[in-house]
Amino acid sequence: MPFEVGKDNLKNAVEAARTLGFDGFNVTMPHKTTILEMVDRLDEGAEKIGSVNTVARTKSGLVGYNTDGEGAVRALRSYGFEPINRRIVILGAGGAARSLVHRFSRENNSVRILNRTLGKARELADNTTGPGKISYGELTKNSLENCLHETDLLVNATPIRTSSLVSQLKIPINRLKDTTWVFDLSYDEPSAPLPPGRGTISPLEMLVHQAALSYEIWLNQTGPYALMRSSLVAYLGKDWK
Numbered sequence: 001m002p003f004e005v006g007k008d009n010l011k012n013a014v015e016a017a018r019t020l021g022f023d024g025f026n027v028t029m030p031h032k033t034t035i036l037e038m039v040d041r042l043d044e045g046a047e048k049i050g051s052v053n054t055v056a057r058t059k060s061g062l063v064g065y066n067t068d069g070e071g072a073v074r075a076l077r078s079y080g081f082e083p084i085n086r087r088i089v090i091l092g093a094g095g096a097a098r099s100l101v102h103r104f105s106r107e108n109n110s111v112r113i114l115n116r117t118l119g120k121a122r123e124l125a126d127n128t129t130g131p132g133k134i135s136y137g138e139l140t141k142n143s144l145e146n147c148l149h150e151t152d153l154l155v156n157a158t159p160i161r162t163s164s165l166v167s168q169l170k171i172p173i174n175r176l177k178d179t180t181w182v183f184d185l186s187y188d189e190p191s192a193p194l195p196p197g198r199g200t201i202s203p204l205e206m207l208v209h210q211a212a213l214s215y216e217i218w219l220n221q222t223g224p225y226a227l228m229r230s231s232l233v234a235y236l237g238k239d240w241k
C-alpha cells in the first residue's frame, strides 16, 4: 500500500507503522536520510551509506536497510554487465549515488563521482572504503565530456534524465556515444532517445530488484522477482527490455 507522507509527518508515520504492527515498509525521497534517526538500529550497509530505503520490524525494534546498491548490481547483471574492474562515472552524490558508490567500491572498480555541489562529491569520496579507486569532481560540461571516452558505465543518479542533463550542460547528445553503457536511475519522466550504439540500463529493472530485495529482508525468503516484474510490466502496459 502506498502512503504519501509529507516531510513534517515522517515521525508520525513511523510511529503509526509501529503501532499498527507493520512487518516492514519502504521509504523513498525525500525521507531516506531523515528516517535514520527514527529507526532503532541500522544494518551495517545502511549505516555506511547513510540512507535507508527499507525498514523491517524485528523483536528488537525497527531496523533500517538499504537495497539500492545491490538492486542496481542485479539490474546491471541482468543486462550482462558485471561491475568488476570497470571504469564507472556517477552523476550525483545524493542517497542513490551513495548506495551505488559504496557497492561498486566493494570491488576493484574505478569510480568517478561528478556532482553539482563539489563538497558533497568530496564528502562521499572521503567516506567510501574498499578496494575501489574513488575520485570526484564538480559536474560541468568539461568534467563530464573529458571522462566519457574512458567510461564503461555512466550512472545518472540525479532526478534529471540523462538526455535533459547533457542538454542543460550544453553537451551534444552524440558525445554519449563515447561511453559503453548509460544507466539512468530516475524513471519519473521519459527520456529522449540516446544515440544508438551503446547499452541503456532501465531504472525500472533496478526498481524491481531493489523491491524484491526488500521482500527478502521482510519475509526471509527469495523475493518473487518474476511476479513483481510482470506486475509492473502489466501496470505500464509495456516492457522496458
Ligand SMILES: NC(=O)c1ccc[n+]([C@@H]2O[C@H](COP(=O)([O-])OP(=O)(O)OC[C@H]3O[C@@H](n4cnc5c(N)ncnc54)[C@H](OP(=O)(O)O)[C@@H]3O)[C@@H](O)[C@H]2O)c1
Binding pocket: 029, 032, 068, 071, 091, 092, 093, 094, 095, 096, 097, 115, 116, 117, 120, 139, 157, 158, 159, 160, 185, 186, 187, 188, 203, 204, 206, 207, 208, 210
Ligand atoms: N530506479 C530505482 O530503483 C531508484 C532507486 C533510488 C533512487 N532512484 C532515483 O534516483 C534519483 C536520485 O535519488 P536520490 O535519492 O539520490 O536523490 P537526492 O538524495 O535528492 O540526490 C539528488 C542528486 O542529484 C543532484 N541534482 C539534483 N538536481 C540536479 C540538477 N538539476 N542538475 C544536476 N544535479 C542535480 C543533486 O546535486 P546537489 O548535491 O548539488 O544538490 C544530488 O546529488 C531520483 O530520481 C530517484 O527517484 C531510482
